[in-house]
Amino acid sequence: xxESLFATTALDERNRKVERLYRRVxxxxxxxxxxxxxxILTVLISRGASAWSLSFLFTSPENGMTAGGVFPALxxxxxxxxAALLFxxxxxxxxAIYLSEYASDNWLTRLINLAIINLAGVPSxxxxxxxxxxxxxxxxxxxxxxxxxLTLAIMTLPVVIVxxxxxxxxxxxxxxxxxWSMGATRWQTIRHIVLPNxxxxxxxxxxxxxxxxxxxxAPIMFTGAAFFLPFLPQSVYDQTMALSLHLFVISTQVPGVxxxxxxxxxxxxxxxxxxMNSLSIAFRMYLRSHKKW
Amino acid sequence: MVETATPTDTLIxxxxxxxxxxxxxxxxxxxxxxxxxxxxxxIGPAGSGRTSFLKAINRxxxxxxxxxxxxxxxxxxxxxxxWRNVYSLRRRIGVVFPLPVGLPLTVYDNVALAxxxxxxxxxxxxxxxxxxxLQRAALWDEVKDRLSSLGSLLSGxxxxxxTIARGLSQEPDLLMLDEFSIAVDPVTTMRIEDVLKExxxxxxxxxxxxxxxxxRRLADRTAFFLNGACVEIGDTDAxxxxxVQDSRTNDYILGRxx
Numbered sequence: 215x216x217e218s219l220f221a222t223t224a225l226d227e228r229n230r231k232v233e234r235l236y237r238r239v240x241x242x243x244x245x246x247x248x249x250x251x252x253x254i255l256t257v258l259i260s261r262g263a264s265a266w267s268l269s270f271l272f273t274s275p276e277n278g279m280t281a282g283g284v285f286p287a288l289x290x291x292x293x294x295x296x297a298a299l300l301f302x303x304x305x306x307x308x309x310a311i312y313l314s315e316y317a318s319d320n321w322l323t324r325l326i327n328l329a330i331i332n333l334a335g336v337p338s339x340x341x342x343x344x345x346x347x348x349x350x351x352x353x354x355x356x357x358x359x360x361x362x363x364l365t366l367a368i369m370t371l372p373v374v375i376v377x378x379x380x381x382x383x384x385x386x387x388x389x390x391x392x393x394w395s396m397g398a399t400r401w402q403t404i405r406h407i408v409l410p411n412x413x414x415x416x417x418x419x420x421x422x423x424x425x426x427x428x429x430x431x432a433p434i435m436f437t438g439a440a441f442f443l444p445f446l447p448q449s450v451y452d453q454t455m456a457l458s459l460h461l462f463v464i465s466t467q468v469p470g471v472x473x474x475x476x477x478x479x480x481x482x483x484x485x486x487x488x489x490m491n492s493l494s495i496a497f498r499m500y501l502r503s504h505k506k507w
Numbered sequence: 508m509v510e511t512a513t514p515t516d517t518l519i520x521x522x523x524x525x526x527x528x529x530x531x532x533x534x535x536x537x538x539x540x541x542x543x544x545x546x547x548x549x550i551g552p553a554g555s556g557r558t559s560f561l562k563a564i565n566r567x568x569x570x571x572x573x574x575x576x577x578x579x580x581x582x583x584x585x586x587x588x589x590w591r592n593v594y595s596l597r598r599r600i601g602v603v604f605p606l607p608v609g610l611p612l613t614v615y616d617n618v619a620l621a622x623x624x625x626x627x628x629x630x631x632x633x634x635x636x637x638x639x640x641l642q643r644a645a646l647w648d649e650v651k652d653r654l655s656s657l658g659s660l661l662s663g664x665x666x667x668x669x670t671i672a673r674g675l676s677q678e679p680d681l682l683m684l685d686e687f688s689i690a691v692d693p694v695t696t697m698r699i700e701d702v703l704k705e706x707x708x709x710x711x712x713x714x715x716x717x718x719x720x721x722x723r724r725l726a727d728r729t730a731f732f733l734n735g736a737c738v739e740i741g742d743t744d745a746x747x748x749x750x751v752q753d754s755r756t757n758d759y760i761l762g763r764x765x
Contacts (some may be wrong), residue, residue, distance in 0.1 A: 265541060318572050392608040392670070396621040397598035406620065411611055427572060 229335065248400040265478025280444060280470045281387045284479055286446055290359075290454035291486075294434060297450065303420055305367075306374030316465070324343055334372035338432040341369040345437040360450040369433055370423045375498030377419025381412040389483065405434040409482025414501035421494035425487040431458040441467075457483050511616075513711030518543045518681060518711045520565065523578035526559045533559045534735045536578075546703065546712045548726025548743060550759070552717055555732040557715045561683045564713075565600045566593050583680065598625060601674025605686040607666035609658035610673075614641075614650050617658040617669055621677045636676055644672035645702050671702065682706065683713045688721065700725055719760050723747050731756045 269283050276282030317323040345365030354387040355361040385408050393403040431439075441463055447454045457479060465476045519541040526534040534556030540747045541547045547699065549557050559574070561567075566587055568574040582596065590596040598621070610617050618637045637654070641647040646668040650661070658669050667687055674682055684703075688696040703712055703725055716722050722729050722743065729746050731739040731753075739756040748763060751757050758764055 240652075317643070386607065387605065388608045389610055391567070391671075392602075392604065393620075394570060395567065395597055395600070395602040396624065396673070397594040397596075398620075398624050399594060402624055406612075407610060458689060 253478050255484070258484060259476055260476030262474055262479075262481040265472075265474040266481070270478060271426055271482075274444075274458075276443065278470075279460075279468050280472065280475075284457065284460060284482065287455040287457045287460040287479075288482070289446065290439070291428055291457040293359055293426055293447070293454060294363050294366060294438070294456055297359060298366035298427055299420065299424065301367035302371045302374050302423070303362060306371050307416065309371075310375045310378035310382060311404060314379045314410065315400060330372045330375055333368075334376070336369075338369060338430060341365055342436050344368070344434040345433060350437055356451060357436070357440075357453055358438050358451045359447055359454050360438070362434040362454075362456075363450075365433045365437045366427050366430060370427055371428070373423050373426070374419060375461060377422070378412075378416045381415025381419065382408060384415060385411045414498060418494045418498050421490050421497070425490040425494075428486050428490070429483055431456075431462055435459050435462075458485075510531075516542050518583065520581040521579070522581075524560075524563065524580060524757065525577045526556065526563055527575045527577075527667065528573050529649045532735055533574075534563075534732070536560075536737045539730065539737060539740060541711060541713060542728075543711050544707060544709075545727040546707055546714055546725050548722035548729040549713065549715045549732060550717075550722050550729060551732035552759075553717075554734075554765075556735045557732050558685055560732075561602070561685055561713065563587075564681075564683065565597050565602065598677045599680050601677055601679040601682045603667070603670050603674055603682070603684040603687045605672060605689045605729065607663050607690060609661055609666035609668055610671050611657060611659045613655045614658045614661070615654040618672050618676045625677070640650065640672040640675040641669075643675055643706065644668045644700065645698050646672055662711075663690045667691050667695070668699060668702075671699065675706075679710060681711045683715075686717055687714075688716070688718065696721075719762075731759060733759070 270287065271283060272285050273283035274286055275284065281423070313323065313326065317326075342365060345361060349361035349364045350357055353361075355364075381463045389407050389411070390403055394400075394405045397408070434456055438453055439456040439459040441454060441459075443455050461476060461479045462481065464471045464479065519539075521536050521539040523538075524534070524536045525532065539652055549560070551557055560744050562571070562574070563576045564580055564582065564587065568576050582590070582599070587596055610620070612620065615637055618640050619633045622633060622636050627636070638647060638651075641650060646665060649665060650669075657668065661669060667690070671682075671684075671687075682703075687699060691699070700721070703714070706712065714722065714725060726743045728741065729739075729743045731746075733755060738753045739751055741750070741752075746756065747760065749757060755764075
């Protein structure tokens with residue numbers, strides 16, 4: 215009796231082999247996944263790092279963009295992203311608060327949710343053409359920082375709404391009920407109980423949105439980003455250069471660009487995205503260590 | 508101490524109350540009243556409509572679109588649906604939930620929240636309220652040195668007393684406790700029970716409990732809810748002495764079912 219209890223059966227042996235097999239399959243898939251990331255980084259660093267210098271970051275392109283730095287494009291990208299956030303964050307958070315805290319579950323709410331999901335799936339070139347039609351032509355903003363950042367804002371809005379809504383829903387309902395039962399209104403409850411506990415998730419979503427917005431090319435190339443500008447933009451009605459479009463231009467449109475220049479610009483774009491993502495991860499870790507419940 | 512109830516002695520009068528969730532009838536009470544300064548125990552198995560009853564009193568049904576309340580519940584002589592506003596009604600009623608809900612605020616802010624929402628902003632006044640409420644909830648001695656630590660990180664029993672302190676901070680006329688001892692150790696349970704006996708002098712308490720003996724220890728009168736009906740209401744002593752209208756009450760108290 216006790217002998218058979220401890221002996222390994224054929225079934226056990228097979229289970230162990232299958233277990234090992236699956237483990238290896240999943241591990242391989244994961245490693246395959248990070249391979250491109252490593253390859254991209256390696257190529258960019260080895261070929262582009264030599265282009266980096268202080269003057270690369272802080273001077274304008276020269277000699278028909280075959281030399282000089284990327285300062286106007288870097289500044290333009292920062293402007294565009296900041297302006298896009300200015301529109302999309304307040305709007306997105308307000309919409310998410312309504313959907314999560316006020317809206318009752320009826321056909322209208324479901325329709326809105328469906329619309330948001332579909333908006334997130336619209337290809338960026340379609341957003342670009344919408345931006346041309348709506349902001350450049352209809353509202354007569356012209357090809358400008360304003361039109362481009364509004365287009366970016368519309369494109370990133372669903373991401374802000376969804377991530378904010380998820381963060382709000384992660385706050386336990388018991389907290390809300392305790393607050394309501396003390397005679398707090400919905401807004402008082404949101405203000406004092408829900409938002410303070412959702413803010414980490416909301417900010418993480420916003421930061422991830424920044425990194426996505428910074429790299430977009432299609433939505434800005436018809437609405438406000440310029441091929442080349444000798445001057446920095448003076449107002450939101452001016453066009454601006456942007457890193458993503460600049461990369462596209464010097465890689466494909468301009469002859470005689472030294473090889474390390476496009477790689478340097480690409481590396482800069484990736485560095486911005488990675489920096490924003492790291493910031494978001496660090497922030498999340500900080501807040502998690504101060505978790506309140 | 509058996510008095511005939513006059514209107515001023517009555518805090519809550521229930522008439523023809525029905526609570527439905529969609530098609531499902533959760534609770535129907537033709538008539539019932541809760542007197543001032545009594546501990547009104549409600550016993551009965553899970554799903555008998557006890558929590559729904561509490562929610563109907565402080566109008567939490569407004570947050571649940573599926574919950575439909577018909578009939579009348581008069582609180583201090585006025586139908587809860589016709590109160591000046593629902594927020595002032597809820598401020599008159601403190602609630603303690605089954606699982607302790609320490610809000611993710613400091614201990615101090617947990618207790619000061621309701622007064623602040625009601626417009627109290629003077630620090631000295633808030634300090635006074637916080638200390639008094641924590642003392643009445645028998646928690647002051649344990650937390651007086653860490654008022655600025657998070658309320659949600661206290662132990663379960665402490666958090667439950669914190670929610671009682673929070674409920675008291677509204678200076679309510681009624682305190683409703685929904686199975687407060689479900690996640691609390693026996694020693695803390697006894698402490699809270701002592702607190703409730705003290706509080707009876709100042710306010711009215713509705714105590715929903717799964718523990719028949721807890722109702723026996725605390726309640727002046729006890730109601731027995733079963734399958735959405737109020738089967739029995741009577742003086743606790745009488746009910747536990749076997750003087751019941753419905754034999755199922757006796758069976759439940761003696762542990763034959765439920």
